[in-house]
Amino acid sequence: MSVFAYPSEVIREAEVPLLEAGVPLMARAARALANIGIDTLTADLGRVTGTRVCVLAGPGNNAGDALFAAATLGRRGAAVTVIALFDRTHDEGLTAARRSGAQVLAFASTEADDDPTSTEAADPSSDSTRTVPARNGSTRAEALRELSRADLVLDGILGTGGRRGLPGHIASLIAAWAPHRTGNLIAVDVPSDLSPDSDGAETRLHADRTVTFGGLKAELVDPRVHEFTGSIDVIDIGLGLDTGLAVAELLDADDLAADFPRPEASGHKYSRGVVGVLAGSEDYPGAGVLTTTSAVNTGAGMVRYLGSPFVAEFVIGVHPEVVSASGRVNAVIFGPGDPEPEFVQGATEALSDSHIPVVIDAGGLDMVGRAEAMIGTWMAERPIIITPHAGELARMLSRLLGEIITAGRIGQDPVGWARQAAEVTGTIVVLKGHHTVIAAPDGLVVLPEPGPASLATAGSGDVLAGILGTLAAIASAEHRYDGDDSPLPHADWARLAGLGVLVHNAAGQRAVSASGFADALTEVVGELIHGAELISGTD
Template sequence: MRYAHSVEAVRAAERELMARVPEGTLMRRAAGGLAAACAGMLGRVYGRRVVALAGSGDNGGDALYALALLARRGAGVTAVLLAPDRAHAGGLAAVRAAGGRVIDAGAGGGAGGGSDGGSGGDAADGSEGGAAGVSAGDAAGAAIARADLVLDGIVGIGGRGGLRPDAVRLAAAVRASGAAVVAVDLPSGVDAETGETAGEAVRADATVTFGTYKPGLLIDPAAQYAGAPRLVDIGIGPYLPAPVAEALQDADVAALLPAPTGESDKYRRGVVGVVAGSARYPGAAVLAVSGALRGGSGAVRYVGSAGDAVIARFPEALVSAGRPSQAGRVQAWVAGPGLGREEDARAVVAEVLAADVPVLVDADGLAVADREAIRARRAPTVLTPHAGEAAALLGVDRADVEARRLEHVRRLARELDAVVLLKGSTTLIAAPDGPVRINSTGTAWLSTAGSGDVLSGLIGSLLAAGLGGRDAASVGAYLHGLAGRAAPVPFGAHELADRIPLVRPEGTGGR
């Protein structure tokens, strides 16, 4: 599991630990881990050109100390200072002592700002290159253009608002160069708490973060800027409170996935009931059933008007045309995909919500479900809106939900006293309490008609197999995302379910 904590929690834990260890210990640990990660990315350190962009805070300090460590291993290093007067004194001294070159980001030419600290060797010599989008006289731009690796230490968890003009210019130069980019703690310009970006931000290939993940590293759009996130343990773990967000990894999913045992029969494995499709949208029924058949429950019961289409595609489905309450044994229901919003749809959704078993409501089901009926339920309830559906449920604009997804998914979960899975490029899963689960296994190719129907069937099947609401929703989103990545592109939603067995993490399968 990846755990993420708020900036406030990180700062408090840092204070607790700092009171117990010699001064500078945490930054030394952070910089050591950072330098090791950079060395790993470079492969060979000796003779490579490394540039650190250093802001005036501790984030810049981390970058400078790491740069000094790389210089000691033979890299030619250049520190680009955004605020030379306020640069981290210890970090700067370390770079100078290691023979690194120091330049001022704002200087118009040469090794400007009077802070030239000597050359770190041939590889870092400051000849002025012609970087794309960077003026020929710009020493910082030239160093960035020639770099093998750039460390982004402009700003970390102390960042406020969008990047300032100097930083914006450097972020653009970094993007134009072919250098690998490692963000220090966070890509500069992204919001640590929410994953929002205000204007320009640094685009990293990897982010080395300290102590714990920050929610913004795991949530889009910031997650797209972070590249591969890596955690360096600096010892604050024992002082951190419960996380605000978390993300399942393969091992967590493998441990949660249901698999039959010697004593299993189809009823013990769980029967999932699917109420979906209509004369107008029979395909939604087929797609939801396709997902349900791949979740690991023992049987799929379809109830509705699209039984012929379902059975033609999936002969193993148990099909009936009557009411959900007369359909026979069901351990969890999925209601809503393609159901329409007529009176009849309202009635069957109400019937399903009245059942004392786990229920997932999606799509049209969300439009016709009675809020009080949802709130009154005792068995787990999972709602799976996309941003537009969540906006309708909350009575806000879709754009508001999209801009502040974390806030809105939490609010909806509390208002409806249910597990809410908010779909999108990163999928967020919130229960009324506890950490929000973040899933980013998906791909933009999943934005294809009907892919949400497959997801709802899959999650319903996991509910029927016995997973709780939060686990079923997050495991379902995880597998659905991986299935999208495994499918040849472009794909149709009907191709997704067959990929699910191929992407189940190792260690499961019940064999």
């Protein structure tokens, strides 16, 4: 189900009153981390007893989580080694780890950077958290040996208090360990030194799994950091975060099953929503057919075809339920298959008195300007959902920002560019790709789970436009029939677009061509609308 992501500061602020009230947040976090550690070891080796666990311990509370969890693993029979990487660490956590039998290696001195053979070790008899220099062998070599033979390593170096760039002795230890790594690496809360930048990636940790506490941190949802985070577990430690403060929402198939809009028992075709389709041209009639098929099969109350009579003939030939006479619509789709200007002009003039949502795709994207330039035009004061792929967004932003922006640059930071495009244009931006990113002008991002790569085929985007336009018409009609004149918030449109992408993904799993996706929508939407009722036998 949907998961919200928050800036780290929001999560840190939510912790403060609870900590002041004595709520044991770290104990909750460490318990959940230990359980995941136990599950990981049991899944890999069938046991915890006799396994080897290493903790990379930093100077703060992040190390505290890792050390308390390691103490639990130690009590369950794991041989724990703590590699203390700073001249201080979390006092109580280290004490707990020691009491459970952990050995502690101190690899903290900055001189270790200059001399990789420098030797230091903690006094194992001491409960003190200060590390004590010793001259009994190469600690770096010993740390490397322990890391390389560990079944499980916990990255407790830095958490939400971390700044970019690890001290040299740690970065070099990580780079030296990487080729010899055999066990699982779990990042505690956030991977230390997390960055979307691929430069220097070899000196950063690549976790198999990240166990994050309190709420999903915004920096973890950037598609570019997946190689550093691995899979992500969000552990509820009772912070009670306000979803209004979230900056991103992740959607999956469960959200689609829960929130796909079903027809009302007492509804009629107009209350279900009428979608106008302006797609296809003499050059590209197929786009008109694909977009209309998609709208029909997504379950619109009615589909009006607004393009040329030439294309209308094809469309109505396959879908006799489509209407070509003008009349009321609750949303319009513009652009797939470059419809001729006279039909675009006719349709936009008809829109000028309304505030209905519009989905703009393909050729229609050339109409999109900066938000301030759209004031007073037919595009103002209505929700607009635009659906560029990276190439189209690059072209659009180059025009709007007056600098050359390539599709490659968009690909390096899709979330950032989608946000910028949404802010500049005031529209909901659906940046299509393997990881489709949806951004709203207020900065909110919706990330539907990725669909199958088979979606990357000509005409697939036309099908998506048909789905999005239909869902927009359904939402807009429902809102109107509820008697609500207030505009729906951007977040609702962005989420709706996310559901549309998930419908498209589901169709993509059942076919391999665009017309196949459009046809498969009958099955996908039929299951979403009727599935549970058929099973339960209710009407």
